Amino acid sequence: MGSLFRSEEMTLCQLFLQSEAAYACVSELGELGLVQFRDLNPDVNVFQRKFVNEVRRCDEMERKLRYLEKEIKKDGIPMLDTGESPEAPQPREMIDLEATFEKLENELREVNQNAEALKRNFLELTELKHILRKTQVFFDETVPTVSYNTSSSTATFKSRWRYGRRQMADNQNEDEQAQLLGEEAGVRASQPGQNLKLGFVAGVILRERLAAFERMLWRACRGNVFLRQAMIESPLEDPSNGDQVYKSVFIIFFQGDQLKTRVKKICEGFRATLYPCPEAPADRREMAMGVMTRIEDLNTVLGQTQDHRHRVLVAAAKNLKIVRKIKAIYHTLNLFNLDVTQKCLIAECWVPVLDIETIQLALRRGTERSGSSVPPILNRMQTFENPPTYNRTNKFTKAFQALIDAYGVASYREMNPAPYTIITFPFLFAVMFGDLGHGTLMALFGLWMIRKEKGLAAQKTTNEIWNIFFGGRYIIFLMGVFSMYTGLIYNDIFSKSLNIFGSHWHVNYNKTTVLNNKHLQLNPSTVDYEGEPYPFGMDPIWQVATANKIIFQNSYKMKISIILGVIHMIFGVSLSLHNHTYFKNRNAVLYEFIPQLVFLVMMFFYLALLMFIKWNRYAATNSPPYSAGCAPSILITFIDMVLGNTPKTPLEGCESYMYAGQSLFQSLFRFIALCCIPVMLLGKPLKIIQARRQANRQNLTGATSDAEVGMTNGTAGGGAGHGGGGDNHEEEELSEICIHQGIHTIEFVLGSVSHTASYLRLWALSLAHAQLAEVLWNMVLSIGLRQEGWTGGIMLTIVFAFWAILTIGILVLMEGLSAFLHTLRLHWVEFQSKFYKGTGYAFQPFAFDQIIENGGTPAVEGAE
Amino acid sequence: MVSPWLAPIIITAIWGFIGIICPFFARGPNKGVTQCCLMLVASTCWLFWLCCYMTQMNPLIGPKLTRNEILIIAREWGNPIKDQIDITYY
Numbered sequence: 001m002g003s004l005f006r007s008e009e010m011t012l013c014q015l016f017l018q019s020e021a022a023y024a025c026v027s028e029l030g031e032l033g034l035v036q037f038r039d040l041n042p043d044v045n046v047f048q049r050k051f052v053n054e055v056r057r058c059d060e061m062e063r064k065l066r067y068l069e070k071e072i073k074k075d076g077i078p079m080l081d082t083g084e085s086p087e088a089p090q091p092r093e094m095i096d097l098e099a100t101f102e103k104l105e106n107e108l109r110e111v112n113q114n115a116e117a118l119k120r121n122f123l124e125l126t127e128l129k130h131i132l133r134k135t136q137v138f139f140d141e142t143v144p145t146v147s148y149n150t151s152s153s154t155a156t157f158k159s160r161w162r163y164g165r166r167q168m169a170d171n172q173n174e175d176e177q178a179q180l181l182g183e184e185a186g187v188r189a190s191q192p193g194q195n196l197k198l199g200f201v202a203g204v205i206l207r208e209r210l211a212a213f214e215r216m217l218w219r220a221c222r223g224n225v226f227l228r229q230a231m232i233e234s235p236l237e238d239p240s241n242g243d244q245v246y247k248s249v250f251i252i253f254f255q256g257d258q259l260k261t262r263v264k265k266i267c268e269g270f271r272a273t274l275y276p277c278p279e280a281p282a283d284r285r286e287m288a289m290g291v292m293t294r295i296e297d298l299n300t301v302l303g304q305t306q307d308h309r310h311r312v313l314v315a316a317a318k319n320l321k322i323v324r325k326i327k328a329i330y331h332t333l334n335l336f337n338l339d340v341t342q343k344c345l346i347a348e349c350w351v352p353v354l355d356i357e358t359i360q361l362a363l364r365r366g367t368e369r370s371g372s373s374v375p376p377i378l379n380r381m382q383t384f385e386n387p388p389t390y391n392r393t394n395k396f397t398k399a400f401q402a403l404i405d406a407y408g409v410a411s412y413r414e415m416n417p418a419p420y421t422i423i424t425f426p427f428l429f430a431v432m433f434g435d436l437g438h439g440t441l442m443a444l445f446g447l448w449m450i451r452k453e454k455g456l457a458a459q460k461t462t463n464e465i466w467n468i469f470f471g472g473r474y475i476i477f478l479m480g481v482f483s484m485y486t487g488l489i490y491n492d493i494f495s496k497s498l499n500i501f502g503s504h505w506h507v508n509y510n511k512t513t514v515l516n517n518k519h520l521q522l523n524p525s526t527v528d529y530e531g532e533p534y535p536f537g538m539d540p541i542w543q544v545a546t547a548n549k550i551i552f553q554n555s556y557k558m559k560i561s562i563i564l565g566v567i568h569m570i571f572g573v574s575l576s577l578h579n580h581t582y583f584k585n586r587n588a589v590l591y592e593f594i595p596q597l598v599f600l601v602m603m604f605f606y607l608a609l610l611m612f613i614k615w616n617r618y619a620a621t622n623s624p625p626y627s628a629g630c631a632p633s634i635l636i637t638f639i640d641m642v643l644g645n646t647p648k649t650p651l652e653g654c655e656s657y658m659y660a661g662q663s664l665f666q667s668l669f670r671f672i673a674l675c676c677i678p679v680m681l682l683g684k685p686l687k688i689i690q691a692r693r694q695a696n697r698q699n700l701t702g703a704t705s706d707a708e709v710g711m712t713n714g715t716a717g718g719g720a721g722h723g724g725g726g727d728n729h730e731e732e733e734l735s736e737i738c739i740h741q742g743i744h745t746i747e748f749v750l751g752s753v754s755h756t757a758s759y760l761r762l763w764a765l766s767l768a769h770a771q772l773a774e775v776l777w778n779m780v781l782s783i784g785l786r787q788e789g790w791t792g793g794i795m796l797t798i799v800f801a802f803w804a805i806l807t808i809g810i811l812v813l814m815e816g817l818s819a820f821l822h823t824l825r826l827h828w829v830e831f832q833s834k835f836y837k838g839t840g841y842a843f844q845p846f847a848f849d850q851i852i853e854n855g856g857t858p859a860v861e862g863a864e
Numbered sequence: 865m866v867s868p869w870l871a872p873i874i875i876t877a878i879w880g881f882i883g884i885i886c887p888f889f890a891r892g893p894n895k896g897v898t899q900c901c902l903m904l905v906a907s908t909c910w911l912f913w914l915c916c917y918m919t920q921m922n923p924l925i926g927p928k929l930t931r932n933e934i935l936i937i938a939r940e941w942g943n944p945i946k947d948q949i950d951i952t953y954y
Contacts, residue, residue, distance in 0.1 A: 004897050397897065419897045423904035431912070485909060489916050499941065505927060506943045507934050514934055514945060522926035533920035535871030536913065544937065545927030552925060560915045567911070612918065619922030628924040 003392050004401075004419045006582075007410055008352040010387035010843070015347040016377040018367070022336070022345045025366030025376055026329050026846075027088040032362050033847025036350040036388060040337040049334040054091075057098065058327035064101045065323060071108060072313045088325035088848075090370075097322070104312060111309050118305060119239035122298045125291055126236060127204040127247070128275045132288040134230040134249040135202050135277055139284075199260055202251040205272035207231065210248050213270045217252065220262055226253040251277075321852050328851045348381070350388055350843065356380075387412050390843035395453075397422065399472050407828045408838025415579050417832055424568065426478035428826055431564065432765035432819040433479070435773060436487030437494040438812050443480025449473035479820075489537040490766075494807070495773035497543030504530040505541040519547060524620040524628075531621075550767070557763040559611045559634075565759025565830070566604045569752065572834030573597050579835055591683025595676035596748060596834075602673040603642070604756050606666075610634050613658055630654030641666040680745040685738045692734075747833075755830040761822050769815050776806055872917065879910035 017025050029035045041049070089097065205213055210229060217225055228251050235244040250272070252263055267274055278284050337346040351359060356378070363376045389410050393401045401418045403425065410416050433439065449456060450473050461467065469476065491497040505522055506529075513520070522528040522541075533539070538556075542549050573596050580588040611634055618631040629651065637658070640647050644667070647656040657663060784792075784799030832838070883906025887899035929937070938945045 003894065005900075394894070397894075419900050420904065422897070423901050423908060427904075427908045427912075486912065489912055503937075503941060507929075507938050507945065508943075509934065509945060511945055514931060517931065519928055519930055520934060521928040524923040524926045528926060529923060532868040533917050535917075536875065537916055539920060541927050541929075541937070544933050545929050546933070547928035547930065548925065549927070552927070556916070556919045559919070560912070563915060564911070615918040615921060617922075618924060620924055620926075621922075631924055 004397055005416055006413050007389040007391050007416065007840070008354065008843075009413070010350050010390060011353050011356075012381045012383045012385070012387070013349055013351045013356075014377075014379040014381050015349060015363075016339075016379075017336075017345045017347065018370075018372045018374045018376065019343055019345060021367045021370040021372035021374070021376060022333060023091050023329060024370035025363050026332050027325070028362040028366040028369075029359065030325065030328060030332070030846055030848045030851075031087070032358065033845045033849060034352060034355045034359060036843055036845050037332055037335050038348045038350070039335045040346070040348055041335070050336075050338065051330040051333050054094070054330045055327060055334070057094065058323055058330065061098060061101050061323045062327065064105045067105060068101075068108065068313060071112075071309075075310065075313060088329060089322060091326075094326065104315070108309070108312055111305060111312065115302070115305050115309065116239050118298060118302050119237065122295070122302060123236060123239055124273070124275075125295050125298060127232075127249075127273060129288065129291050129295060130232045131202050131204060131249050131251075131275050131277060132284055132291065134232075135251050136281075136284065136288075137230065138228050138251055139281065198253055198255055200251055200253045200277075201260070201263060201267065201274050202249070202277040203267055203272045203274035204232070204247050204249055205267075205270060207246045207248045209270050209272075210250070213250075213266070213272065216266055216270070217263065220266055221254065221259055224254065224259060225263060227251070228253075324852055325848050328846070328848065332846055352390055352843075386840065388843035389414075389840035391416060391418065393418075396474050399475050400425065402471070403475075403824065403827070404832075404838075405842065407832065408836075409840045409842045411837045411840040413582065414837060414840070415575050415582075415835060417575070417827070417836055420571070420575075421827060422478070424831070425823055425827060426475065426482040428564070428568075428762065429479045429819050429823040430482035430486040431560070431762045432822060433483045433769060433816060434486035434490040434766055435492050435494065435769065435811075436484050436498075438773070438807070438816075439480050439483025439485075439487050441480070441808065441812050442816065443477055443484060446473050446475075446477025446480050450477055479816075490770070491538040491540055491543060492770060492773070495543075495770065495777045497538070497540035499540040501535055503539055503541045504532065504534050505539060506530070521548070529620075550771075553770070554763070554767065557766055558760060561759050561762035562604075562756060563608045563611060564762065565756055565826075566600070566608045568759070568826070568831055569755060569834060570597070570600055570605060572831045573600060576835035587684050587687045591679055591687065592744075595679040595683070599673050599676040599680075599749070600752055602669040602676075604752060606669055607634070607638050607756075610637060610658065617658060624653035625655045627654075632656070632658060641670060644670065677745065677749055680748065681742060685734065685741055688737060689734065751833065755833075758830055759826065761826070765815075765819055765822055769811070769819070772815065773807075773811055776803065776811065780806065875913055876910065879906045879913075882906040883910070 046052075214227055214229075217227055230249050232247050232249060235246050237243070238245050254260060254263055264274070278287055333345065335347070338344075339346060360378060363378065367375055389412055391401055391410075397418060400421050401416075403421060404410070404416065404418045430439065433442075449470055453473070456470060487493060488498075506527070507522070508526075508528055509520060538553075542552055545552075573593065576596075577589065577593050580586075580593055614631060614634060617626050618628065619626065620628040622628075624630060630653070632647075632650075637647070639645075646663075650656045780799060781803040784796035784803075786792075787795045883903050886906075887902045890898040890902065892898070935945075937943070
């Protein structure tokens with residue numbers, strides 16, 4: 001048998017490890033990931049275990065590494081995930097590691113501080129640079145105005161002299177401005193010795209504060225200052241939090257010391273930074289040069305600091321995995337027992353039998369690495385405990401196994417439905433989702449995920465919905481492919497049909513017939529029908545015949561739902577035979593499997609058979625007993641069969657039975673099926689009672705040991721009746737068995753009816769899907785197709801977009817999801833209830849890969 | 865005129881090949897699962913085709929078509945209506 005059909009055979013092993021070699025051995029086993037350790041000191045507090053100290057040190061290291069990681073993420077350095085994971089270091093290297101991390105952390109903090117200072121410096125210099133550049137413009141434009149103003153102000157003076165107060169209504173603002181600047185400059189120009197000097201300050205302020213700042217200045221200085229501002233176009237980085245901020249350069253001209261202090265205070269209040277700005281253009285130029293060179297220098301320094309930081313961080317990123325490994329190893333070592341002599345650690349673990357060799361090899365490697373001379377000992381133990389269930393899956397089968405495990409992990413060595421589900425799941429899905437177009441879309445999506453598998457898997461996202469889709473990529477692909485096939489059979493592509501082989505129905509009407517009748521129904525008994533069906537799938541004419549398409553397809557789809565359902569259930573029951581024979585449960589084969597199978601075949605497979613008989617026997621071309629009008633309803637026939645009714649008298653010339661002797665066969669089948677019920681109900685309990693009586697008799701007479709009888713008794717009957725253990729105990733057990741069996745029987749008999757009906761969901765969903773697709777076509781896309789001319793083109797584009805969105809959103813995604821869930825139910829309830837217990841627990845090996853992926857939380861509670 | 869049995873035989877042969885012959889060529893560590901999948905694919909797909917084929921083998925009813933549909937079929941699928949008329953659809 002293949003690997004996936006049953007879970008792996010497991011065995012409990014005892015492991016004796018030399019204290020020195022234990023660490024290296026566990027490390028090797030962690031790389032291997034095939035061993036599940038059991039907690040041997042469950043009653044010992046977590047804080048009292050042997051290696052608590054080491055775990056704590058690892059925690060401390062992890063904290064430091066987390067800090068480093070945060071810094072790495074902040075810098076946007078890609079953490080090189082090469083896929084390879086370095087081996088866990090020796091325990092003695094832990095001190096070195098600790099020291100390294102300590103150093104790294106300190107270094108990083110220092111680097112960060114330095115970098116911040118440097119950045120602040122850099123910001124100041126850039127601001128100064130901008131000030132110098134912008135103010136240059138101000139000065140440049142003021143110089144000519146100054147000269148202009150000089151002349152104009154002298155002109156005004158002159159005019160004032162001349163015209164007295166005639167021009168009082170002069171523009172106030174212009175006048176003021178002219179006075180503020182011009183007069184002073186004029187005065188300065190005319191009287192250089194005077195100390196009435198126009199002072200100015202220059203600085204940088206956040207842009208959003210500028211308006212308020214300006215207003216404040218105006219009010220506080222009563223309009224006696226002159227402010228010019230210019231925006232700095234490029235955003236500057238705030239060194240304290242790394243935000244990008246926009247700032248503006250301003251320059252304020254004022255007169256006198258009083259105003260100067262006032263202006264400075266306002267600047268302080270608005271957190272504007274002031275910079276010295278020399279007055280003479282030559283000085284400014286010189287300063288600008290100096291600033292530029294300093295910026296250049298700082299840039300190189302900053303670059304070097306960044307590089308250094310980068311190097312430090314990259315070095316740290318590698319170590320993250322190592323520490324997690326060390327921690328996991330110590331957690332595992334904490335599960336071990338100490339030998340009396342304190343020289344040896346004892347572990348108990350579940351191991352797949354097939355892998356014992358590999359594990360031995362790994363242990364030997366570990367011993368060699370640690371330099372210990374005493375080899376570790378791996379002992380197989382006998383146990384009555386239930387071993388864990390371990391299914392070896394690959395990337396393809398994993399998703400299907402997950403579907404099964406979501407219902408319940410298989411009992412140990414039970415038949416695993418997963419390999420059958422690989423095909424039956426997409427198939428039953430496709431019966432409901434049968435549409436070539438939608439199936440293609442789904443298959444292409446699945447194929448894309450499979451093709452880009454590595455790239456998509458590498459970029460780990462936390463987006464849950466995407467992860468679900470990506471995890472099920474093979475399921476999606478197969479569902480899509482099967483939907484394409486069923487879509488071809490249904491001859492349904494976006495609710496239209498493909499006429500590949502040429503329809504086998506023909507229109508043979510003449511002009512007048514066509515024009516005089518609103519509806520015409522083709523007659524299958526005439527030349528309208530070729531006499532043999534369309535070779536592959538549904539005849540395309542049915543998709544066209546909107547008047548009675550649904551009537552025809554309903555009868556077809558209902559029938560296939562029942563046929564597929566009955567076969568699926570019989571398949572499930574047959575799988576239970578494999579379980580019974582494997583567990584050598586002869587009673588279950590005789591009194592469970594056989595009656596169940598007979599019951600299903602006699603009632604429900606016969607129902608499916610009737611459908612084939614009806615398809616085969618009744619035709620429109622036949623003469624009365626088997627003509628179209630005489631065809632009986634299968635549902636009524638089946639109900640009559642179950643209830644034992646005689647069928648109603650048929651129409652003239654028809655017969656009430658489909659074949660000779662049908663009545664006899666049906667009552668025979670009904671009788672056999674009914675006989676199966678008491679066999680299912682009583683067979684097993686009676687057999688157990690018999691076995692126990694025999695055991696008791698042997699007990700009284702024979703010298704066989706109690707224990708042995710108890711053992712055989714236990715394995716045969718499922719209960720544990722130790723010889724002479726008292727009748728009371730046995731009676732109790734027996735009543736339990738009887739009740740259990742009763743429930744099981746009722747469940748099966750009633751279940752087979754309801755489960756068969758449940759498969760009708762295949763028909764219902766398929767009908768709903770086809771109808772939705774048709775409605776979408778008629779209501780949306782056909783509107784666009786009906787328009788003509790160039791407006792029609794535009795209209796069609798818009799309508800098509802709308803139609804495409806609805807197709808993907810509703811028909812593929814939502815309908816797909818609903819069909820998926822119904823398929824899941826059909827598998828979990830209708831199929832698996834026939835053979836699957838699912839009461840096991842999963843094998844959770846100690847594996848580094850998983851621990852690192854889960855973010856370093858080792859599964860300590862694995863054994864529980 | 866091709867035999868009416870030709871199409872069913874071809875399709876059955878294809879699925880039979882996939883379901884019966886192909887499993888013998890399965891190799892590798894997952895041989896059992898591959899074989900199981902091939903057989904299940906063939907049996908499910910063949911059964912699905914068979915049901916569809918048998919439903920149409922002896923049809924009890926014929927498709928009911930509106931005037932439009934008849935005229936469109938007559939024009940597009942090439943069985944023109946007797947005593948020629950100008951086909952316009954509306």
